[in-house]
Amino acid sequence: MRSRKIEEAIFRGIMIAATLVVLSCSILILATILIKGLPAMNLDMITKTPKGGYYLGKSGGILNAIVGSILLTGGATLVSIFLSLPVALYANVYADKSSKLIAFTRVSLDVLWGVPSIVYGAFGFTIMLFLGLKASLLGGIIAVALLIFPIMSRGMDEVMRMVPKELLNSSYALGATRFETALKVVVRQALPGILSAVLIAFGRGIGDAASVIFTAGFSDRINFSLFEPAATLPLAIFFQLGTPFPEVQERAYASALILTIIVFLISIGSRILIRRYSKHVIK
């Protein structure tokens, strides 16, 4: 009896310690960004484009990178949704449970999850050369879509696996096809999890520098064209941190703060969406 109590206490201790480590890391990172970034934070940062190429100037803002990052990651997220949903639905609605192809796909996606993002950048670059594209918004979208696709599709796959088979059967029993069942029942049942997967993938995509460094290129201006280079927040941070001027480095932290706020807002927004859509979920 005693040893079970001790076991319980040790396990509790480990869990609390782990939670504290994670929490304090997050708080430290946030505090660093806030303390170092706030002095350089002003309205110009989010309303103006930079003065003096490559963000080296000490005035102006990073609106080009904000717009660029949102367009690029938004585009990549859309592309990835259109790839991930069919994969996850195929694996869970169409394929046999014992399908070798699906098992192999799952393992490959898990492996791809661990591939460094610079490799996606390089791979995206190769594709661009093949398509005859130069560094552009489209190039960045392709690279980031590749980067976040494994994350999104495995996330969706996991939630769809949780959908009870009986629920599918009740739809089939009414004469629904697999396609109707997939779209109207599986997607609705798994919607909160699907939205989480999309959100996590978006967060991963918007913060990644290595995948866009060759593919999206760089621009001082705001660009809406798919075929022109686009600025991105992670690269803005990278360039500004790399300068020898403390004032410019401060602006890097302010940019990081802006990036964090964007992710935060999107996270809140999707949480509201998730809550709205989870009311129909059958437990």
Next chain:
Amino acid sequence: MESTSHITVQNLNVYYGDNHALKDITINIPDKQITAIIGPSGCGKTTLLRAFNRLIDTVDGVRITGKVLVDGEDIFDPRADVTMVRKKMGLLSQRPYPLPMSIFDNVAYGPKIHGIRKKKVLEEIVEHHLKMASLWEEVRDRLHEPASRLSIGQQQRLCLARGLAVEPEFILADEPTSALDPKSSLYIENRFRELRSQFSIILVTHILRQARRLADYIVFLYLGELIEHGPVNEIFENPREERTREYIRGVIS
């Protein structure tokens, strides 16, 4: 073979991998009556029921030989349209599984996928079938709430309404009252009594008393074999087979 019944089973064998779950079943299911399939756990009742609407297809590694004729057509024929076969069968499972949508959309789901679009028509269908399942009075003011908020007993009646809304010819029910409290069970049983004039109902049940009070016709399965079938009185009062007698007396279960 000429038959008067809508469902005719001829030499049906079902294998799950190496497990021979149904062995050479041949039977006519009588029309516009309640047929109860009884037998000990694992004897193949659910398997037989799921053969009727081909839900058995969704099981990995299943193999089927023989024929199931519904309205004279073999439903396992590769040319048969499985969605049309299933549309003829309303299914009520052991535990209710409402779809992840509102009460209204649950009932409208079937009619919608079969091509009914007009809102007015859908509203009428929903109301009519919720009344048939005697759920209307309880939900008329909350049709657009999630179906998951209903009690289990209400959910089972919703599933009945949902199944009826595609206007099936048959109702397949797999132990439909086993997850319900006595009052909700009685509700379902009473609905079945009313519906038997319009539908052929096939009911799987563990509860012999339920089979006796509800069914017109009894099918007794044992270890995948069809042991005996006949009108309810014959089977309960005067079974021909020793194993039926033992099962009914509770010697084997």
